[in-house]
Amino acid sequence: AALATRHPSLVTFLGMIPxxxxxEILPKLAALVRPQDFLLFSANLAPGADYAAGMKKIFPQYDNALTRDWLMAFLLNLGVENGDGELRFTIETGAAHLQRVLARFHFTRDCRIAVETEEFKFRSSESIQLFFSYRYTPELVQKNLxxxxxTVRAQWLTKSAEEAVFLCQQV
Known part of the structure; x- marks a missing residue:
């Protein structure tokens, strides 16, 4: 235990923040980082100076045939059929004034899903959230941290400015 407190640690959290x-996650990550430690994490970004325009630019990365197939596989394996509803993608404001892409399956007829001994019933007007992905800007990362x-000590953005890695420490 003494060895663990003498030397700085690098806490990594790559590919998961979005x-x-x-x-829920930022307080937990902050609690892991001691004054001498570093946190290295990656975030998906909305590129450009205009946050809303950046969100619209990345939207097709989510709303496409491959992603639809991937998300629908979950429901199809549980017995939901394509004709039971419609998968819709939206951009919405989530927590901490951050924008996120959200995927929901909207039922157009009553449906029942059984997972082992649990049964879930959906009415034709209901929906189930299948996925979300928050998008940040470098400034929003700094503000939320x-x-x-x-605090961010260093950052590395991809050429497209759609992803970044941040090296952080306690203030």
């Missing part, structure tokens, strides 16, 4: 609610006592 699929967690910020108010600061609320949890972390």
């Amino acid at each position: 699929n967690f609610e910020p108010e 600061a609320r949890h006592g972390l």
